[in-house]
Amino acid sequence: MSVIEPGGTIGIIGGGQLARMMALEARRMGYRIGVLDPDREGPAAQVADFCIEGEFADRTAAEALAARSDVITIDTEHVPAEVLEWLETMKPVRPAASILRIVQDRCVQRRFLESQGAPQPKYALVLDAKSLREAAAIVGFPCVLKTRQSGYDGKGQVKIDRMEDLDDAWGAIDYRPAILEAFIHFGKEISVLLARDLSGNMRFYPIAENLHRHHVLHTTQAPAPTLSAALWAEAEALGAGIASALGHVGMMAVELFVTQEGGLLVNEIAPRPHNSGHYTFGACATSQFEQHIRAICGLALGAPSLLRPAVMINLFGDLWRDGLPDWHTVLSHPSARLHLYGKQRPLPGRKMGHILILDNENGQSALEIAETIDRVGY
Secondary structure (H helix, E strand, O other): OOOOOEOEEEEEEOOOHHHHHHHHHHHHOOOEEEEEEOOOOOOOOOOOOEEEEOOOOOHHHHHHHHHOOOEEEEOOOOOOHHHHHHHOOOOOEOOOHHHHHHHOOHHHHHHHHHHOOOOOOOEEEEOOHHHHHHHHHHHOOOEEEEEOOOOOOOOOEEEEOOHHHHHHHHHHOOOOOEEEEEOOOEEEEEEEEEEEOOOOOEEEOOOEEEEEEOOEEEEEEEOOOOOOHHHHHHHHHHHHHHHHHHOOOEEEEEEEEEEOOOOEEEEEEEOOOOHHHOOHHHHEOOOHHHHHHHHHOOOOOOOOOEOOOEEEEEEEHHHHOOOOOOOHHHHOOOOEEEEEOOOOOOOOOOEEEEEEEEOOOOOHHHHHHHHHHHHHOO
């Protein structure tokens, strides 16, 4: 197993906020960073050593990145798997193309989870109007119609409450191949955040509890405040089994529903650093971004221990509707840390940054400060 020492070059396909925070941690460790992204002024390009402008599917651009890199990783699972498979003939690629082929297609991902015996919502494949009705008979109402590919943060998804709404829902996703899933009235959503190295060793971060608004992550609290020890252990075991079965290397998030009956259901897998793990960047001994770098470079994994309970709150472009937000409200709290991603266009619903609030006790006061800041609206 070859180790890529500090001084080496890490190529990242995708130049968003995840790549930016990976780059910040990697450069602190002495690595060089190259980014392939359509936007030369994007979040990661601003802090990278070099940026290759191009679409993710552009093989010429991808080959140029590989030529200057010792290892290649991603900041989004929407990189074409065939491009990663081609790059694997040139340089180490982590995560592997085979993993992206599974997670990029919701049906394939569900079937993989089924093969592992992982608990998940009832689902059925949708190819046409006839199969949509057959799926509804299997899944029941309410249910959620999801495109098989490219959806995230609630995009490409439609909730359906009755049989009469099936045709309109399928039209709303442009009649694309889809899956129909049972709508889960869950008690809470949690994230298992883990890192797996080249030898299969794993480290787990404290499980986080997530709150969504309009289908997008709004706040994360760590550690999850009311999760029983038994569910905690079960959730970690599910994450470990999934990561091992995939042969994953790097950070991974497994999002889980805690049902109202107290069981667990896998929602989805993200084979990369994850929004719900942003709290680790400032609240843990090793951030998820440093941990990802360590794993893909063949280094020993760092300690994932939580130094202080924390709450993370996302900042969306809506806050810029009347100009620059007044950050005094945030920065007047000595325990609050502001992270802005350097995005130039603050569009509604677009993630522009986040706030990390640290706590000396059990996370409750951090949550109260987060709620106070949120109510003020900066």
